[in-house]
Amino acid sequence: MNSSEDSAKDIIADLQSRNMVVQLSSGDELKSHLSEGSRAVYCGFDPTASSLHIGSMVPLLALKRFQMAGHTPIALVGGATGMIGDPSFKDSERKLNSTDIISDWVEQLKPQLSQFLDFDCGENSAVLVNNLDWTKDYDVLSFLRDVGKHFSVNAMIQKESVKQRIEREGEGISFTEFSYMILQSYDFAELNKRYGCTVQIGGSDQWGNITGGIDLTRRMNQSQVYGATLPLVTKSDGTKFGKSESGTIWLDPSMTSPYAFYQFWLGTADADVYSFMKYFTFLSAIEIDAIEATDKASGTKPEAQSILAKLVTELVHGDEGLTAATRISGALFSGDIAALTGDDLQQLELDGLPCSSIAANSAGIVEVLVATELAKSNKMAREFIGNNAVSVNGQLVSEPDFQLSAEKALQGQYFVLKRGKKLFHLGKLAQ
RNA sequence: GGAGGGGUUCCCGAGUGGCCAAAGGGAUCAGACUGUAAAUCUGACGCGCAAGCUUCGGUGGUUCAAAUCCACCCCCCUCCA
Numbered sequence A: 001m002n003s004s005e006d007s008a009k010d011i012i013a014d015l016q017s018r019n020m021v022v023q024l025s026s027g028d029e030l031k032s033h034l035s036e037g038s039r040a041v042y043c044g045f046d047p048t049a050s051s052l053h054i055g056s057m058v059p060l061l062a063l064k065r066f067q068m069a070g071h072t073p074i075a076l077v078g079g080a081t082g083m084i085g086d087p088s089f090k091d092s093e094r095k096l097n098s099t100d101i102i103s104d105w106v107e108q109l110k111p112q113l114s115q116f117l118d119f120d121c122g123e124n125s126a127v128l129v130n131n132l133d134w135t136k137d138y139d140v141l142s143f144l145r146d147v148g149k150h151f152s153v154n155a156m157i158q159k160e161s162v163k164q165r166i167e168r169e170g171e172g173i174s175f176t177e178f179s180y181m182i183l184q185s186y187d188f189a190e191l192n193k194r195y196g197c198t199v200q201i202g203g204s205d206q207w208g209n210i211t212g213g214i215d216l217t218r219r220m221n222q223s224q225v226y227g228a229t230l231p232l233v234t235k236s237d238g239t240k241f242g243k244s245e246s247g248t249i250w251l252d253p254s255m256t257s258p259y260a261f262y263q264f265w266l267g268t269a270d271a272d273v274y275s276f277m278k279y280f281t282f283l284s285a286i287e288i289d290a291i292e293a294t295d296k297a298s299g300t301k302p303e304a305q306s307i308l309a310k311l312v313t314e315l316v317h318g319d320e321g322l323t324a325a326t327r328i329s330g331a332l333f334s335g336d337i338a339a340l341t342g343d344d345l346q347q348l349e350l351d352g353l354p355c356s357s358i359a360a361n362s363a364g365i366v367e368v369l370v371a372t373e374l375a376k377s378n379k380m381a382r383e384f385i386g387n388n389a390v391s392v393n394g395q396l397v398s399e400p401d402f403q404l405s406a407e408k409a410l411q412g413q414y415f416v417l418k419r420g421k422k423l424f425h426l427g428k429l430a431q
Numbered sequence B: 001g002g003a004g005g006g007g008u009u010c011c012c013g014a015g016u017g018g019c020c021a022a023a024g025g026g027a028u029c030a031g032a033c034u035g036u037a038a039a040u041c042u043g044a045c046g047c048g049c050a051a052g053c054u055u056c057g058g059u060g061g062u063u064c065a066a067a068u069c070c071a072c073c074c075c076c077c078u079c080c081a
Helices: A003-009 A011-015 A028-037 A054-068 A098-116 A138-146 A159-165 A180-195 A204-221 A258-266 A270-280 A285-296 A304-334 A342-350 A365-371 A380-388
Strands: A040-043 A074-079 A129-132 A195-204 A226-230 A356-357 A390-392 A414-419 A423-429
Touching: A011 A028, A011 A054, A011 A138, A011 A226, A028 A195, A028 A226, A040 A180, A054 A074, A054 A195, A054 A226, A054 A270, A074 A180, A129 A414, A180 A195, A180 A204, A195 A204, A204 A226, A204 A285, A258 A304, A270 A304, A270 A390, A285 A304, A304 A342, A342 A414, A342 A423, A356 A365, A365 A380, A365 A390, A365 A414, A380 A390, A380 A423
Parallel strands: A040 A074, A040 A195, A074 A129, A195 A226, A356 A423
Antiparallel strands: A390 A414, A414 A423
16 A cells, blocks of 8 residues: 555545545635645444445545545444434435344444554544444434524425435435434534544535535534545446345455455456546556556456456455455366365365355255255256256256265365356365 | 325336236346456246246235235325314
8 A cells, every 4th residue: 555655645636536536515625624734534334234345445445545645534433323324315215223233233343444544653543433422312402402403404305315305206205314414414513523523525425414514513613624525336337336146245254255355356347447446446546547558458358357356355355365365266267176186175165165065965966056055946956057057066067967976076075066157166065 | 184196026117807927127147259347149037847836015805716806904105184
């Protein structure tokens, strides 16, 4: 993590060179505000699951970029706002999670938020806060009088982020979700008071909430603060970013293995890979442009995907995670599966290739595919076999009554099951 | 509380008594082509080898036959109070 040190002085220019700035409040003023001293910059993350997913990495890494530029990052975990639910650009009301679950998620998110920031670097060490701390004992009447009075409903319903919800036929918005903006605005004012925080960043869907906070801070604290929004990651083909065949790509290695994580980035479309490098790595825009130029000139398969996969996996899962991921990938995609040694196979298991044991007596391929979740029903399993989509230890399986017997196993007990081009599972014969 | 409009298979959305496991689109999956891309084409997409079975907010009912009709209930939306 080095290359952006040069551009550290002008963090906004650095972000702009990465196409990572969508909106800026009073742009020039914000730039000079940031260049004149070390500032406290905040970004909030609501507990909507037990782990962050890769979408949250853009703002989180942006906080890191601010820290590298000499500012103090404040990572806020939304113990309070997570109980309400942000309606911004959501087309329907969401169901509330129980408070127990939310506080559990808050605890799980804290180490993930911390992992990317430096909490021990003197002046601009990172700060981790929970907005529940300043809301849980705030009584309703005081809140409505002190905070609510500063908001005009007329202005609130004009915000683009909720407008469609209010106008959309067949949908509505509860007062609970409608109030979300007030809570987040209050967070900004509170952080301004507590930590002298003057900048909030977030995804571009947060613009309404951020400007709400700017206005509130001016009114409550008589202090000028600023906001900037980052792009929401989209894919060139219009499908949702951050999902793969097996679901959301989480940062928690027990939810998305480093191998699956690595594979996800490796599969990035050419049309997206260079902008993703700008969002998700610390390579400078210049370096990334150079990679793009080289790839274009080479006329063969681009290098960018493997660079991206390597850097992001390393960033999130460390050296060990990256090594495991590349080891599995190498064995499965470029090696001869039948030639794997017992040690290799054991290593695959340790590295986190999905693995399950197979009962020796009932090891018909159809049942095994279902048991390993490579197929979700017998019917699908048969269809996959009929489509030549299934192989065992590198051998195509074309008969639905194929049996996984000990004599066909590698090293007497392993089966590398493959469905489709990319989905693998290690089956281990129960002894 | 009153009036009206809705709840269909992952999502959107057609379907108003049999021809409906339910149009169409999207998403997803597989195959071909490739670079573990993209685009394109082909196929699949409730469960079951099959006969057949289980679905259309819930519960009961009418009928030879219901996603479609009736009753009650639950939930959502709009307007009025």
